[in-house]
Amino acid sequence: MAETNAILAWTLISECAIPEDVNDLLVSGEEAVAAYKTLRDSAIFTNKRLIIRDSQGLTGKKIEIYSLPYSSINMWSTENAGTFDFNSEVELWTRAGHVKINLKKGIDIRKFDKLIANAILK
Numbered sequence: 001m002a003e004t005n006a007i008l009a010w011t012l013i014s015e016c017a018i019p020e021d022v023n024d025l026l027v028s029g030e031e032a033v034a035a036y037k038t039l040r041d042s043a044i045f046t047n048k049r050l051i052i053r054d055s056q057g058l059t060g061k062k063i064e065i066y067s068l069p070y071s072s073i074n075m076w077s078t079e080n081a082g083t084f085d086f087n088s089e090v091e092l093w094t095r096a097g098h099v100k101i102n103l104k105k106g107i108d109i110r111k112f113d114k115l116i117a118n119a120i121l122k
Contacts, residue, residue: 010052011087011102012036012043019044025051025065034115036107043101045115070119072096078113081105090116 016037022044026032034045040060044051052066075093088109092099103109 008097009100009102010041010043011038011104012107013038013104014106016042019053022051022053025067033119036103045119047119068092068094068096068099070116073116073120076116076120078109078116080109088112092116 014037016035018032018035019042022032022035026046027048030046030048032044032046036043040055042053044053049070050068052068054064054066056062056064072095073092074095077089077091079089081088086105088103088105088107090101090103090109090112092101103112
């Protein structure tokens with residue numbers, strides 16, 4: 001199995017519009033619910049999975065897509081930013097490994113938590 005530790009951490013900066021090209025990735029009955037941007041990439045929550053669009057190279061035209069089905073998530077935790085913290089944190093324990101998502105100040109951690117809960121517990 002390939003080493004995945006380097007790819008299992010992302011920092012989301014702010015909520016953004018759902019990218020149009022994500023529609024090409026969706027299966028029948030799947031809907032994009034919310035999107036967040038990183039410096040060059042984006043994370044899209046659907047009703048079935050988390051999709052990470054990872055732009056690569058100098059121009060960013062090469063894009064790698066990571067897809068994490070909610071059914072593979074065994075447990076998650078959220079931690080809001082404290083007085084001296086700049087990031088909130090979300091951790092996902094999955095069959096693929098441990099995923100850590102940092103959320104910059106300004107992203108509503110409880111809304112994010114509810115997105116995950118609605119996707120996994122329904």
